[in-house]
Amino acid sequence: xxxxxxxxxxxxxxxxxxxxxxxxxxxxxxxxxxxxxxxxxxxxxxxxxxxxxxxxxxxxxxxxxxxxxxxxxxxxxxxxxxxxxxxxxxxxxxxxxxxxxxxxxxxxxxxxxxxxxxxxxxxxxxxxxxxxxxxxxxxxxxxxxxxxxxxxxxxxxxxxxxxxxxxxxxxxxxxxxxxxxxxxxxxxxxxxxxxxxxxxxxxxxxxxxxxxxxxxxxxxxxxxxxxxxxxxxxxxxxxxxxxxxxxxxxxxxxxxxxxxxxxxxxxxxxxxxxxxxxxxxxxxxxxxxxxxxxxxxxxxxxxxxxxxxxxxxxxxxxxxxxxxxxxxxxxxxxxxxxxxxxxxxxxxxxxxxxxxxxxxxxxxxxxxxxxxxxxxxxxxxxxxxxxxxxxxxxxxxxxxxxxxxxxxxxxxxxxxxxxxxxxxxxxxxxxxxxxxxxxxxxxxxxxxxxxxxxxxxx
Numbered sequence: 001x002x003x004x005x006x007x008x009x010x011x012x013x014x015x016x017x018x019x020x021x022x023x024x025x026x027x028x029x030x031x032x033x034x035x036x037x038x039x040x041x042x043x044x045x046x047x048x049x050x051x052x053x054x055x056x057x058x059x060x061x062x063x064x065x066x067x068x069x070x071x072x073x074x075x076x077x078x079x080x081x082x083x084x085x086x087x088x089x090x091x092x093x094x095x096x097x098x099x100x101x102x103x104x105x106x107x108x109x110x111x112x113x114x115x116x117x118x119x120x121x122x123x124x125x126x127x128x129x130x131x132x133x134x135x136x137x138x139x140x141x142x143x144x145x146x147x148x149x150x151x152x153x154x155x156x157x158x159x160x161x162x163x164x165x166x167x168x169x170x171x172x173x174x175x176x177x178x179x180x181x182x183x184x185x186x187x188x189x190x191x192x193x194x195x196x197x198x199x200x201x202x203x204x205x206x207x208x209x210x211x212x213x214x215x216x217x218x219x220x221x222x223x224x225x226x227x228x229x230x231x232x233x234x235x236x237x238x239x240x241x242x243x244x245x246x247x248x249x250x251x252x253x254x255x256x257x258x259x260x261x262x263x264x265x266x267x268x269x270x271x272x273x274x275x276x277x278x279x280x281x282x283x284x285x286x287x288x289x290x291x292x293x294x295x296x297x298x299x300x301x302x303x304x305x306x307x308x309x310x311x312x313x314x315x316x317x318x319x320x321x322x323x324x325x326x327x328x329x330x331x332x333x334x335x336x337x338x339x340x341x342x343x344x345x346x347x348x349x350x351x352x353x354x355x356x357x358x359x360x361x362x363x364x365x366x367x368x369x370x371x372x373x374x375x376x377x378x379x380x381x382x383x384x385x386x387x388x389x390x391x392x393x394x395x396x397x398x399x400x401x402x403x404x405x406x407x408x409x410x411x412x413x414x415x416x417x418x419x420x421x422x423x424x425x426x427x428x429x430x431x432x433x434x435x436x437x438x439x440x441x442x443x444x445x446x447x448x449x450x451x452x453x454x455x456x457x458x
Contacts, residue, residue: 015156015318016156016160016314016317017149017153017155017156017157017158017159017160017317018157018160021224022148022224022225022226023148023149023153023157024220024224025220025221025223025224025225026141026144026145026148026149026157026161026221026225027157027160027161027164028164028217028218028220028221029137029141029161029217029218029220029221030161030162030164030165030168031161031164031165031167031168031217032168032213032214032215032216032217032218032221033134033137033138033141033165033214033218034164034165034166034168034169035168035169035172035173035210035213035214036105036109036130036134036210036214037134037165037169038169038170038172038173038306039169039172039173039176039206039207039210040109040112040127040130040207040210041131041134042302043173043299043302043303044173044176044180044203044206044207045112045127045207046066048115048200048203049062049065049066049120049123049127050062050063050066052115052116052117052200052203053115053116053117053118053119053120053122053123054066054118054120054123055117055118056117056118056120057120062120065120065124066124066127068124069124069127069128069131070127070131072128073127073128073129073131073132073135074131074135076128076132077131077132077135077136077139077391078391078392080136081136081139081388081391081392082250082254082385082388082389082392083247083250083388084097084136084139084384084388085139085140085143085250085384085385085386085387085388085389085391086247086250086253086384086385086388087243088140088143088384089381089382089383089384089385090230090245091230092227092228092229092230093227094140094143094144094227094228094383094384095140095144095221095222095225095227096227097136097140098137098140098141098144098221098222099222101132101133101134101136101137101139101140102133102137102214102215102218103133103215104129104132104133104136105129105130105131105132105133105134105136105137105214106133106211106214106215107129107133107211108126108127108129108130108133109126109130109133109207109208109210109211109214110207110208110211111126112126112127112130112204112207112208113204113205113207113208114204115204115207116196116197116200117196117200135391138391139384139387139388139391140384140387141221142371142375142387142390142391143383143384143386143387143388144221144225144228144383145157145158145371145372145375145383146375146376146378146380146383147228147380147383148225149372149375151376151437154372154375154376155317155320155321155325155368155369155372155373156317156318156320156321157317157372158317158368158369158371158372158375159313159314159316159317159320159364159365159368159369159372160313160314160317161368162309162313162364162365162367162368163309163310163311163313163314163364165364166306166307166309166310166313166364167306167307167310168213168217169306170303170306170307170310172209172210172213173303173306174303175209176206176209177299177303179202179205179206180202180203180206183201183202186202188201188202188205189201228380228381228383250385253382253385253386253389257386257389260377260378260436260439260440261435261436261439262377262431262432262433262435262436262439263374263377263378263386263436263439263440265427265430265431266373266374266377266428266431266436267374267389267390267393268427269424269425269427269428269431270370270374270390270393270394270424271393271424272420272423272424272427273333273336273366273420273421273423273424273425273428274367274370274393274394274424275420275424276336276340276417276418276420276421276424277336277363277366277367279417279420280336280339280340280343280359280417281359281363288346288352291346291347291352293348293349293352294349297349297352297353298352301352301353301356302356304353304356304357304360305356305357305359305360305363308356308357308360308361309360309361309363309364310364312360312361312362312364312365313364313365313368315365316328316332316362316364316365316366316368316369317365317368317369319331319365320369320372324433325369325372325373325376325433326373326428326431326433328365328366328369329365329366329369329370329373329428330425330428330429331362332362332363332365332366332369333366333421333424333425333428334421334425335358335361335362336359336362336366336418336421337418337421337422338358339355339358339359340414340415340417340418340421341415341418342354342355342358343355343414343415344411344412344414344415346414371390373433374386374387374390375387376433376436376437376440377433377436377437377439377440378440379440379443379444380440380444381443381444
């Protein structure tokens with residue numbers, strides 16, 4: 001048996017929000033999943049799709065196919081997550097559904113190893129399924145936050161998890177880029193006169209490494225975080241058809257959502273400012289390439305963001321302890337306004353690096369605190385249902401910003417995006433967090449558990 005932490009390590013873990021085994025196990029899923037988000041969704045796979053899998057298509061057609069795959073995956077998750085969230089809450093199967101989406105995503109990511117030149121239909125299909133697996137698992141992962149973290153812990157736990165995600169995604173991306181750039185260092189085929197399979201092997205191995213990483217580092221959550229007990233509403237009984245009960249719950253929750261006035265207002269604010277955050281993240285590399293900033297500078301900045309974001313994500317958790325999550329998010333949105341203005345004047349690689357550092361300072365913190373702030377204003381027994389609606393907003397956020405880029409010049413679009421941060425920030429100012437939390441806890445007090453919560457497994 002491992003010895004108890006020393007007082008110094010206990011203090012550090014307390015400050016990070018990782019002082020209990022279930023908190024550490026929960027946070028590790030950000031580490032596990034972020035490798036997939038960083039390498040498959042953001043950095044490596046999109047380039048491989050464009051240049052290899054869809055290399056026989058025109059560049060603009062390849063880009064359109066990749067964008068279509070992304071849209072299909074997000075729409076599927078947006079439409080099915082509310083129903084599955086309601087089923088998870090009624091039947092107490094949050095972890096089971098998380099595991100199902102996890103395994104689907106891991107299998108699809110593993111399958112990317114077999115994508116070769118011209119295999120764009122297979123590449124699209126696997127990318128759609130992998131996206132569904134990742135996004136679907138996060139619905140149930142996020143919904144576990146108010147169950148593993150106590151009142152007053154959620155901000156620290158959420159921001160530290162984001163920091164771990166930055167670190168995990170950044171480390172695997174660095175290793176992957178090393179063996180892609182210098183394959184001979186790792187005993188992989190290198191030099192001239194290589195076959196297509198040999199040339200693409202380092203990149204395809206990167207996809208396989210993501211699948212292994214994602215699965216292995218998800219195990220702590222699956223084994224050490226307890227499934228929250230089933231909690232029934234006044235008109236429910238044990239043994240009902242879970243799908244029927246879930247549909248009834250979903251209808252009631254949708255009708256009741258407006259009754260949680262401040263949680264609902266926060267969702268609307270998040271939909272708007274989250275669109276701005278998503279647009280900056282998704283369009284920055286494309287915008288930089290349009291300004292003819294070298295690919296090496298773009299990729300290096302993307303990798304640097306992963307590591308620069310770690311201390312700032314943790315710092316936002318500490319800042320929330322002093323100023324509150326709402327005020328800390330508002331600070332992040334103010335920085336994003338500055339990023340939009342500076343982006344309008346961007347011309348050189350140095351400018352791009354400066355903007356990347358500013359984004360790294362606030363991106364993880366604002367997103368992590370948005371998750372924990374919402375978690376604090378919803379009833380725990382409906383956490384999966386409410387986080388399903390949160391996921392819907394998260395998936396649709398980022399649609400309108402890129403649409404602006406498609407409609408007007410990119411430089412003007414960058415400036416226009418700041419309106420998302422201003423409008424979303426004004427709406428966030430109107431959210432009374434204390435009242436929202438009071439309403440949620442009052443609902444928790446009225447629900448009846450079917451069993452006492454099981455302690456976390458040793």
